[in-house]
Amino acid sequence: xxxxxxxxxxxxxxxxxxxxxxxxxxxxxxxxxxxxxxxxxxxxxxxxxxxxxxxxxxxxxxxxxxxxxxxxxxxxxxxxxxxxxxxxxxxxxxxxxxxxxxxxxxxxxxxxxxxxxxxxxxxxxxxxxxxxxxxxxxxxxxxxxxxxxxxxxxxxxxxxxxxxxxxxxxxxxxxxxxxxxxxxxxxxxxxxxxxxxxxxxxxxxxxxxxxxxxxxxxxxxxxxxxxxxxxxxxxxxxxxxxxxxxxxxxxxxxxxxxxxxxxxxxxxxxxxxxxxxxxxxxxxxxxxxxxxxxxxxxxxxxxxxxxxxxxxxxxxxxxxxxxxxxxxxxxxxxxxxxxxxxxxxxxxxxxxxxxxxxxxxxxxxxxxxxxx
Ligand code: SAM
Ligand code: SF4
Numbered sequence: 315x316x317x318x319x320x321x322x323x324x325x326x327x328x329x330x331x332x333x334x335x336x337x338x339x340x341x342x343x344x345x346x347x348x349x350x351x352x353x354x355x356x357x358x359x360x361x362x363x364x365x366x367x368x369x370x371x372x373x374x375x376x377x378x379x380x381x382x383x384x385x386x387x388x389x390x391x392x393x394x395x396x397x398x399x400x401x402x403x404x405x406x407x408x409x410x411x412x413x414x415x416x417x418x419x420x421x422x423x424x425x426x427x428x429x430x431x432x433x434x435x436x437x438x439x440x441x442x443x444x445x446x447x448x449x450x451x452x453x454x455x456x457x458x459x460x461x462x463x464x465x466x467x468x469x470x471x472x473x474x475x476x477x478x479x480x481x482x483x484x485x486x487x488x489x490x491x492x493x494x495x496x497x498x499x500x501x502x503x504x505x506x507x508x509x510x511x512x513x514x515x516x517x518x519x520x521x522x523x524x525x526x527x528x529x530x531x532x533x534x535x536x537x538x539x540x541x542x543x544x545x546x547x548x549x550x551x552x553x554x555x556x557x558x559x560x561x562x563x564x565x566x567x568x569x570x571x572x573x574x575x576x577x578x579x580x581x582x583x584x585x586x587x588x589x590x591x592x593x594x595x596x597x598x599x600x601x602x603x604x605x606x607x608x609x610x611x612x613x614x615x616x617x618x619x620x621x622x623x624x625x626x627x628x629x630x631x632x633x634x635x636x637x638x639x640x641x642x643x644x645x646x647x648x649x650x651x652x653x654x655x656x657x658x659x660x661x662x663x664x665x666x667x668x669x670x671x672x673x674x675x676x677x678x679x680x681x682x683x684x685x686x
Pocket of ligand 1: 414442443538
């Protein structure tokens with residue numbers, strides 16, 4: 315596989331619109347950075363702001379019967395901003411809003427604007443399914459949103475509906491074009507590549523990068539789907555396999571390794587193409603050694619790993635009058651406890667729950683709780 319150089323500055327990017335209203339990236343009152351006992355520093359937070367969604371992707375949610383948390387169980391706007399402020403003091407520079415579908419939350423533009431203005435925060439990003447993006451795109455750009463990842467798993471309407479259980483391909487394609495047109499500095503397309511579903515579209519997705527300055531990211535299917543279709547083993551396509559197919563298809567072009575973010579472990583650019591192609595080993599987890607991510611769930615728990623089952627109760631702490639120091643202490647505790655990699659996290663979760671390690675993913679009903 316081709317190697318690539320890590321370009322962290324590019325990963326975080328410069329201020330969204332170059333505006334002087336964007337605050338300094340050095341916090342005026344900093345705290346020691348958030349680190350773990352394995353020597354990693356955590357400077358990127360992913361906050362799930364809502365569990366609800368306007369799609370029902372088969373690899374993520376069941377069609378019916380999802381028990382979403384009541385509104386009061388989900389972090390309020392001021393609590394989310396408090397978390398961003400405290401983390402920015404601890405050296406967090408990148409914030410991503412995810413979900414559920416973040417654009418279903420009606421204070422989302424304000425959350426973006428306030429996070430952009432938080433001292434220390436360098437870039438605010440969002441992961442969205444794109445359905446509501448055309449409605450909010452201009453406001454989000456104005457609020458200073460830097461990057462937008464739009465999820466799309468098929469370029470045909472029939473398969474799109476099969477995967478998401480809703481119509482909407484045109485809207486998502488419109489969102490991608492609009493994001494580029496409005497000049498969001500980072501526009502990415504997230505594709506969960508699954509054997510027997512959409513693997514035949516791998517090269518069609520790569521070809522999007524010919525004319526569009528976007529990164530198409532193929533994400534390994536992870537075992538967090540409500541129906542456990544992952545468990546059949548029939549649909550998983552490994553990062554190594556996807557890289558092999560891409561390299562083979564473009565071998566005559568002199569395809570290059572390019573620079574990308576920490577998780578864009580395998581990243582390419584076809585010579586002459588406007589965009590990039592990335593493969594994310596989300597399941598095979600060859601990226602754990604580089605982990606820089608903090609996760610906050612919609613119901614206000616800190617998770618120190620996507621594969622962990624141990625929530626640290628941040629919302630309860632804040633609602634019981636916890637001070638900023640208490641919040642800092644809870645983040646430090648969560649990351650002191652962090653395991654070396656996702657395999658160890660999963661093993662620890664299985665021991666704690668007294669269940670077989672292969673059954674541990676069943677205890678989380680959907681990716682919407684943790685936001686991917
Ligand atoms: N609703 C938004 C969206 O779909 O972009 C944000 C939330 S969604 C949970 C975040 C990302 O997780 C999406 O790109 C989605 O494709 C991905 N995802 C969801 N379930 C997954 C799974 N089982 N394996 C791999 N990726 C998954
Ligand atoms: Fe909704 Fe995103 Fe999950 Fe699809 S992947 S059901 S769009 S949260």
